Amino acid sequence: MGRAMQQARYMSLREVGRRLNIPPSTVVYYKDKFEKFIPSSGGGGRRRRYPIEALEIFRRIREMFGSNWTVEQIENELALKFSTLIRNEQNDQQLNDVAVGASSIGMEQILARISDALDDQGLFRSEIRSLRDELSGLREGYISLKEEVVGRVGLLEEQLKVAQAANERLERMVRGQESGGGIAFPDSEYLERPLVIRSNGEYLGVQGTGAKHFSLKDFVALIELRASSVRGVDTSWQYKSGNWVLVVKMDDAEKQLHQDVVLVTAKTVTPSGNTVTEIVRLNIDGVDAPDSLLLGLFRQVRTVFGG
Numbered sequence: 001m002g003r004a005m006q007q008a009r010y011m012s013l014r015e016v017g018r019r020l021n022i023p024p025s026t027v028v029y030y031k032d033k034f035e036k037f038i039p040s041s042g043g044g045g046r047r048r049r050y051p052i053e054a055l056e057i058f059r060r061i062r063e064m065f066g067s068n069w070t071v072e073q074i075e076n077e078l079a080l081k082f083s084t085l086i087r088n089e090q091n092d093q094q095l096n097d098v099a100v101g102a103s104s105i106g107m108e109q110i111l112a113r114i115s116d117a118l119d120d121q122g123l124f125r126s127e128i129r130s131l132r133d134e135l136s137g138l139r140e141g142y143i144s145l146k147e148e149v150v151g152r153v154g155l156l157e158e159q160l161k162v163a164q165a166a167n168e169r170l171e172r173m174v175r176g177q178e179s180g181g182g183i184a185f186p187d188s189e190y191l192e193r194p195l196v197i198r199s200n201g202e203y204l205g206v207q208g209t210g211a212k213h214f215s216l217k218d219f220v221a222l223i224e225l226r227a228s229s230v231r232g233v234d235t236s237w238q239y240k241s242g243n244w245v246l247v248v249k250m251d252d253a254e255k256q257l258h259q260d261v262v263l264v265t266a267k268t269v270t271p272s273g274n275t276v277t278e279i280v281r282l283n284i285d286g287v288d289a290p291d292s293l294l295l296g297l298f299r300q301v302r303t304v305f306g307g
């Protein structure tokens with residue numbers, strides 16, 4: 001019972017660090033720096049043990065370092081506060097040393113130092129492994145974050161180009177209004193009516209999900225979505241002979257292509273009494289598109305828009 005109680009009140013350096021939540025390397029540093037103020041028992045190396053009372057000394061050292069005390073100030077504080085404990089432990093250690101015998105003191109000290117070095121090395125290796133694992137996790141997080149940021153920056157750049165193009169169009173409209181040219185832009189009612197073409201005397205449009213119809217506004221949005229970092233899309237409106245004319249200029253820097261598209265539209269009332277916006281004429285690079293091309297275009301729109 002007495003031996004078990006004796007073991008219970010002593011602990012290893014590793015146990016000290018665990019109880020105080022102090023990294024192993026820091027505990028070793030405290031032990032080496034203030035060894036004369038930290039009582040221990042049981043010889044050196046792995047057999048060295050620290051009394052339960054030494055926890056308070058390690059804790060106090062930690063606090064003083066955290067408050068930016070100098071080494072000299074810490075030593076004075078330890079000598080003043082824990083002098084009685086240190087003397088008692090030193091007396092116990094001296095009694096143990098006498099029992100060992102003078103003939104074995106030299107070898108004991110050598111073995112103790114070797115054991116100390118091995119013990120400290122084991123603590124450092126454990127901490128290094130922990131730091132390596134933490135560094136690996138940080139690297140993976142950095143790579144993932146970098147990829148996400150690059151993707152978001154690319155998206156923002158594309159959105160910025162679209163916004164700049166829209167802003168330029170708005171500035172041209174304002175300049176035209178200030179110069180007395182009027183507002184060169186159809187109203188929202190005109191833009192949001194169903195967009196149709198006339199083929200063989202019938203009016204053909206595209207109906208999407210629910211009751212929504214494909215409108216001139218949707219058509220312009222599809223065109224502007226083609227804008228990118230290598231493809232410029234510039235749209236403008238003109239009002240001629242009672243018709244709204246959409247002029248689209250597209251420049252593809254990558255393919256070194258330029259295309260001019262003119263879309264002439266008009267307000268139309270169908271035989272069934274519906275008011276719609278009709279594509280009267282589509283001109284591409286100075287050539288009027290045939291009805292078959294318009295019909296094919298609307299079939300493509302129906303596939304995308306109408307589902």
